[in-house]
Amino acid sequence: MSIENSFPKRYEPAEVEKKWQKVWYESGLYRFDEKSSKPTYSIDTPPPTVSGRLHIGHVFSYTHTEIISRYKRMQGFNVYYPFGYDDNGLPTELLTEKEHGIRSHQVDRKKFRELCLETGKKYSVLFSDLWKRLGFSCDFESAYSTISPSSQKISQWSFVDLHKKGFLERRKEPALWCTKCATSFAQAEIEDVNKAGMYVHIPFTVDGLAPLVVATTRPELLSACVSVFVHPDDDRFKSYIGKKAKVPFYEHLVPVIADDKAQIDKGTGVVMCCTFGDSTDILWWRKYQLPLREAISKFGKMTDITGPLKDLKIEDARKKMIELLKEKNLVLKTIDIPAETRVVNTHERCGTPVEFLVQPQWFIKVCENKEKLIEVGRKIKWNPDFMRHRFENWVENLSWDWAISRQRSFGVPIPAWYSEDGKHIHVASADELPLDPTETKPKVKCPSGEWIADNDVLDTWATSSVTPLINARFTLPNERKNFLPMSMRPQAHDIIRTWAFYSIVKSFYHFKNIPWNDIVISGHVKKPGAQVQGSQMAGQDFAKKTKISKSKDGDTFAPEKIMERHSSDAIRLWSAGASLGIDVMFDENGMAEAEKFLNKLWNASRFALMQFEGFEPKVKTPIVNSEDLWIRARLKQVISHYQTSFNAYEIHLAKVELDKFFWMNFCDNYIEFVKCRFQTGSDAEKKSAYQTIYDVLFSLLKLYAPYAPHITEEIYQLYFAQFEKSESLHLIEQPKTSDLTKEEEKALIDTEFLIAAISGVRIGKSKNQIGFKVPAEELIIGSSEEGIKSLNLFKPVLQNFSSATLLVIGNISSLKDGWETSREDVKVFLKINPEHLKKRDPA
């Protein structure tokens, strides 16, 4: 069957994409080959958190990795491109609570865990379906789940090992607490939110002196007040230092202490210290050995010591307290603080303001190793490099050790037990894992009473930070030896302080090594017009966000919806157009442009292949025309740039180079140049063109394959597959480049003259406002001596292009009239028969 018949006139992405996805996934094309002799390139794919549906931002950043994986595979690597689901821990619990309209602590723990598992399964299918619809080349069949027994085993091993090495300890101290989620959490999970507040000025009486006026935004904590602070240099209050102040309403006495941390010019210059209103309170509490007065419970209700506020929620308690104080004339003044100038730390998962509760928690010590961690970070190649600063900045500013216990239900259990008096701790040994301490008893007898199981679970990140170990199947029977460090970690920049940081911490503590050689950071997709929205929110509580969030933006950026409007290849090409690590604006226009490209590639391929007559690709054909040598030489140059860019993970630069070559060199020039040869060329010339088209087009397919796997596979299968034997384009190695031959170098120079002359002809036709096929009587080209020699090589092309009856190539100085071209040493004059010129209004 001829190409004309077998190659459809129009490209139908919807059908074609579905067709190849089916073939790829059914044949296991992208399955990881455990026994391959090729060098391994391993990717530490982010297992998406099961916390809701994925949005276009996920598609964007995951696509970058997917493109890199295909490139590496076609560069001859045995690519390990796994897939996983982070389906344990708080995010999945919150999703489950939302889906079922329940709260975890109100439901049977076992039952709740089952619901979470179900939720995880449901979303895993949604996730993998989406990635398959985008043609991702992950090994979906061996996808891991972070709640699976083997992941739990590895996660618990990590716990046990860190404990053994002394990096992990259980401490009873103030920890970041979320009263809504009823759990502690880590510094990395704090998110700043602008929130309006109010200073309340309250007088504390001091014997023999005027009352001390405290300014506070948290009057509901008055009962938890343990001291009052002033600045040592503040002359107004020097006489108060060392005296006792009486807390209004509750009437207990607290010391007045001088400390540099109290700011003279803030509020009234007098600040109360409560246990705990903020992190400074903790600092003072420790420094001055102050007593502990707890006013807030685990669930955010006021405690007994708050008297009339008991059982109220924090915000309600605040209002009530102000009322009570006002009744007693104890509010001297209130000052509103607008949201723009006040920032409150919240729990990023739910937006609840941070509280501090004293509970026994497990901490991984990170603060004492800041310098070493920064050093380890520098051994990793950061792409782009400036993202390393964000990591270092975070480590430098760490002020809390990593709290990893969560007072929740669904997660990896903490493999530890405590004696009834709390004096003894028993941590499981590595060979017993995985285990749930609530179901298993230690073999060792408890020195005092019975062992009590740790009822908490591990922070989600405590498990996801060992994905390199999960990928290496560490400690499992089928362990992948020599798998660490992995080749590359891809991720977005928002989780540098969590996922990247924690993974580096763990790898360093366990093995004194880096988790991966390279880290590749991608940006976010921002919603258009987000800045405007931000400023319009002035005066209200707001989180300054241009990032697309699934909770706030709903379906607008749902990938499924976008895929109804654009093909997968187009979405991929659009994603590939962004600079490494840079945020981009969501842009459907860009996807439409990508669709134009697909159309162009289709038509160019179809047309070029249709010309083949009596051509046998595998028979070596001599290349005889300069244009052919030229396009081949250009291709070599492009491949070289392409590879340099790709190896630096600059996938968009590789694409820009490729696009330029395809549109400007191949379509606009080369194909146009050879058209005439198809009709009037000699046999050898035709074959030279066929061979060149075959080679260049095939190379183009291979080079575009990582970006647009569907259309390139389709074109490959329609024609090239019959000669190339490979079952898929995606298993073929990418074209290699080599130094230019002497002939190719000469062809580059010669063809530049042709291009200049052709542009002259185009200018001529355009200025005369005539169609391309309107014949010229004469085409006169003036050029330099060198140019004349070069141009003489292309007479048939020039003649065909201008449809000129007479072609003259001569010395440039003899050509008076004519059009300047792209170069000074080529000038073109086109003589058109007046009959062909359009009758235009002379005005």
Place this chain on the structure above:
RNA sequence: GGGCGCUUAGCUCAGCUGGUAGAGCGCAUCCCUUACACGGAUGAUGUCGUAGGUUCGAUCCCUACAGCGCCCACCA
């Protein structure tokens, strides 16, 4: 307040190791040329944020400043 990034054509952005600027969209004029009108040709539009410095020469290097964005700290 600390750190990082950005500031280039009306819009979105590209410009690797310094030599008087590019793409796409948009705009104007033309062309349905036997691959593609989801196309092609031609063209207009930029003192490359501001001010200094290094240099024979800077959009690209250095310094300062400004605006914008992000990360972090600030939370009485």
